Amino acid sequence: xTMKLSFNTWPYASFPVWLPAYPLEEVIxxxxxxxxxxxxxxxxxxxxxxxxxxxxxxKNIKSVLEYYNxxxxxxxxxxxxxxxxxxxxxxxxxxxxxxxxxxxxxxxCAELGGKTVLYIPGWQVFGTTRKQAxxxxxxxxxxxxxxxxxxxxxxxxEPTPFDSNLVDRCDDAIELMQEVAEPNVKLMFxxxxxxxxxxVSSDYVYSMGENLHHIHISDNDRLVPGQGRGDFVSLIxxxxxxxxDGYLAMELGFDRRDIEPDNVARQAFEYLKPxxxxxxxxxxxxxxx
Numbered sequence: 368x369t370m371k372l373s374f375n376t377w378p379y380a381s382f383p384v385w386l387p388a389y390p391l392e393e394v395i396x397x398x399x400x401x402x403x404x405x406x407x408x409x410x411x412x413x414x415x416x417x418x419x420x421x422x423x424x425x426k427n428i429k430s431v432l433e434y435y436n437x438x439x440x441x442x443x444x445x446x447x448x449x450x451x452x453x454x455x456x457x458x459x460x461x462x463x464x465x466x467x468x469x470x471x472x473x474x475x476c477a478e479l480g481g482k483t484v485l486y487i488p489g490w491q492v493f494g495t496t497r498k499q500a501x502x503x504x505x506x507x508x509x510x511x512x513x514x515x516x517x518x519x520x521x522x523x524x525e526p527t528p529f530d531s532n533l534v535d536r537c538d539d540a541i542e543l544m545q546e547v548a549e550p551n552v553k554l555m556f557x558x559x560x561x562x563x564x565x566x567v568s569s570d571y572v573y574s575m576g577e578n579l580h581h582i583h584i585s586d587n588d589r590l591v592p593g594q595g596r597g598d599f600v601s602l603i604x605x606x607x608x609x610x611x612d613g614y615l616a617m618e619l620g621f622d623r624r625d626i627e628p629d630n631v632a633r634q635a636f637e638y639l640k641p642x643x644x645x646x647x648x649x650x651x652x653x654x655x656x
Contacts, residue, residue: 369647369650370603370606370612370613370615370643370646370647371404371405371438371440371614371615371643372402372403372614372617372636372639372643373407373440373441373614373615373616373617374398374401374403374405374406374407374616374632374636375407375443375617375618375619376394376406376407376408376409377409377618377621378619378620378621378626378628379393379394379414379628380413380414381409381411381412381413381414381445382411382445383622384622386624387624387628388413389628390413390414391408391413391415391428392428392431394406395428395431395432396431396435397628398437399435399436399437400435401633401636402636402640403437403632403636404437404440404614405437405438405440405441405614405616406438406439406440407439407440407443407614407616408439408441408442408443408476408479408481409442409445410443410444410445410468410472410475412445415428415442415475415479417468417471417472417474417475418471420475425475425478428479429479429480432479432480438480438481439476439479439480439481440483440581440614440616441476441483441523441581441616442472442475442476442479442481442484443472443484443487444465444472444485445468446487452465452468452487453465453489453490454487454489454503454507455489455490455492455500455503455504455507455533456489456492456503457492457495462503462507465489465507466507466510466511469486469507469511469514470511470514472484473514473518473520474518476518476520477518477519481520482519482520482521483521483523483580483581483614484515484520484523485522485523485525485555486508486511486523486524486525486552487531488504488508488525488527488531488534488540488543489503489504489531490530490531490532490533491532491533497533500533504534504543505546508522508524508543508547508552509547509549512547512551512552515551516550520551521551521553522549522551522552523552523553523555523580523581524544524553524554524555525540525555525556525560525583526539526540526556526557527557527560528560528563528564529559529560529563536564537556537566537570537574537575538574540555540575541554541574541575544578553578554575554578554580555579555580555582556568556571556575556582556583557582557585557618558582558583558585558586558597558599558602559583559587559589559618559619562587562595562596562597563587567598567601568597568598568599568601568605569598569602569604569605572602572605572608572609572611573609577609579609579613580613581613581614582606582611582614582616583616583618584599584615584616584617584618584635585617585618585619586599589618589619589620589621589622590619590620591619591638592617592635592639593638594634599638599639599642600642603639603642603646604646607646607649610650615639617631617632617635619631619635
């Protein structure tokens with residue numbers, strides 16, 4: 368029973384800015400050399416957009432992951448670009464395209480050894496009622512989760528209030544999970560979004576409890592943890608209290624060009640690793656009693 372650290376690939380290219388940009392194989396090497404246990408892959412080009420990631424390249428990526436002993440902690444859909452990937456879109460073709468994109472991400476994640484895919488519930492478009500947008504998102508997740516189950520993949524619902532307007536709060540994510548009611552649909556949250564809502568990240572941990580399956584770590588303004596106003600000591604203590612056994616994925620520093628990806632990855636690792644190691648040690652001692 369341990370917490371592990373992962374790093375999201377966005378700062379190394381793709382979303383929502385294009386630069387700096389590195390091939391995924393290079394990103395794997397850099398993240399592993401910093402010391403991370405896992406990598407969270409954004410399913411967008413040039414890294415892992417399913418339609419442009421050939422079978423041969425998938426095998427090569429997996430071999431590079433194995434060489435550097437790096438796990439795929441999780442994958443998430445590519446949200447930028449023409450399709451939009453909105454499961455709550457009033458355009459039927461866009462909803463269908465997005466559902467198929469998720470299924471492709473699930474398949475690719477499983478091929479690379481991953482077992483978790485993030486579900487972004489979409490956004491309500493003007494002229495669509497919230498009730499209708501919610502129903503479309505719920506229907507989409509129900510369908511996607513069945514495909515995910517075939518691949519042994521868990522779908523985790525993320526509240527994204529900074530970017531969207533449908534699943535804003537912790538309680539919204541819990542409600543959607545309960546409505547879908549599939550065993551492989553669980554919860555996650557991003558500390559950045561909790562801070563945006565002026566809420567306490569550790570409260571999300573206790574509210575989600577045993578259904579908390581994944582976490583994004585970022586300080587306010589997508590800063591490295593410890594550089595803003597987030598209380599990550601309390602967060603780690605809360606995770607220890609619920610015996611959290613999963614990844615903490617750094618999703619930070621990707622919303623602008625003027626960052627050094629290696630630097631933010633290293634700073635985040637150096638700040639959180641001692642806190643996580645101490646928490647893991649405490650959980651191990653408690654388990655042995």
